[in-house]
Amino acid sequence: MSRTDIFTLEIIQNSLQAIADEMFAAMRKTAMSPIIYEVLDMGTGITDAQGQMASSGSGIPAFVGVLDKAVRCVLAQHSQPGDIEPGDIFITNDPHNGGVTHLNDVVLTMPVFAGDRLVAWTANIAHWNDVGGMVPGSLSTDATDIFQEGLRLTGVKLISGGKPVRPVMQILRANTRMPDFMEGDLWAGIAAVRGGAGRIVELTRKYGVDAFVAAIGDFMDHGERVSHHALADAPRGRFTMEELQDDGQTFRVTVELTGKEMIVDLCDNPAQASGPTNLSRDGTIVAAQMAFKAVTAPQAATNGGTFRPLKVLTKPGTLFDARMPAAEGFYFENLIRVYDLILRCLAAHMPERLPAGNFASVCATIIGGVHPDTGRVFTLVEPEIGGWGGEAGRDGNSAMYSGLHGETYNCPAEICEARYGLYVDGMALNDEPGGHGQYRGGRGIRIDYRVRADDTFLTCGYTRSQVPPWGLAGGRDGTPNYIEVLRKDGRSERHAMVSGLMLQQGDVIRVRTGAGGGYGDPASRSPEAVRDDVRNGYLSAAQAREIYGVTV
Known part of the structure; x- marks a missing residue:
């Protein structure tokens, strides 16, 4: 296929999006826990053979950003011939080894082969109710290391050649207080990655492997071009922000916009905590990717190429690049702190976007x-x-x-x-x-x-x-x-x-x-809007007079 055949490229790219969405729907409809099927505390995605994000389903943005990193970790840990074969499925949840978030968030990922050639990975992530640890639910504010937070899974093979690895299944069941919910959610995830893999194989048969691989590469190059275009219109300069936190610590960030790239420097921050609020470097990268997307092209599709112009600097041993055996159960609060800190740093310079x-x-x-x-x-x-x-x-x-x-x-x-x-x-x-x-x-x-x-x-x-x-x-x-x-x-x-x-x-x-x-300035709010606020219960008549100078 010629690379100028833009119609076939577009069909394959949109098919990948449909497959990721179908994986999401399959997992949602078959999971046992309301946190998955009602709240949708989950994410699905497809990567290329090297673990670069090709397409993502709906769900949590911070979860989708985990999947490519988890796949690359599995690839690094299973690098010998025969380690990765058709029908295999791997499981990981360890933030210090590719899981990115905390032990409750479990990633399943499956290699997709076209004949003997590895062409893609399907992956999903979802919050499991309990993975062991010192308290029910596995999240404790008293945890001081990750060993207290539950069972660690570091790219372990869960399904081998299409058949469950029984010892791994037994270990999973023995390390949760809610084994029935665990098994229900596990098999929902397995069904989702298997279904997605089957669809991708059909796609490669229909259009050919070379066309499939070319389409993914073209889509990532497009993602990079979209980001570069948005950065070219952004203000240029080096911006710094520091913010006091609830616990009395101060967080700092420097963001540099050059017109071609965005550099986020988080090196000057507190040492990693003795408690469970630490963030892995990959988790910090996810936060920066979310902020980058918000200030560039939030409505455009996201893939591995989207974030090529983003550079994230961290210092090992700090709160945003924690080392073993740091506890990370409540990582999410500092992930969102990083995301919010970057946006606050840029908001005054990009008021039309933020x-x-x-x-x-x-x-x-x-x-x-x-x-x-x-x-x-x-x-x-x-x-x-x-x-x-x-x-x-x-x-x-x-x-x-x-x-x-x-x-x-x-x-x-x-x-x-x-x-x-x-x-x-x-x-x-x-x-x-x-x-x-x-x-x-x-x-x-x-x-x-x-x-x-x-x-x-x-x-x-x-x-x-x-x-x-x-x-x-x-x-x-x-x-x-x-x-x-x-x-x-x-x-x-x-x-x-x-x-x-x-x-x-x-x-x-x-x-x-x-x-x-x-x-x-509150003084610039229209009187009618203030009166609507009072009618809707957003503030009292006394507050309308005091804050806005409007009598209701």
């Missing part, structure tokens, strides 16, 4: 115990939705997931009440005032979970609990993220990072997520 700060936390809420109706162990794993920042010309969105989570959903109240030992007493927009501006920040939410059984536990990981989302161009800061525990005896507690907090029947877990920052 909004004010959003609630910028996964707000991971984990509630577990024994279901009072069925007697089965349950673990609710719920990332929460919050407010996005205002931007030039429009208010911020309310009740949206963070940039890390992308195309995911909150778990319906009906599912929570049926599958977990909880009642959902209420869900509404958070009424705490904040995020005022010419264009206001979107609102966060308030959810009340009422505990139905004694000895239920709560684990949570929230940041921006002390330092709220930042305003832009004179806009006011937003509001913080936190949890209130309302004890049935009338006591109240506030938490942001806690694990294994014991709860009893009748206690209420009240989640509050933040409003995004405002954009522009």
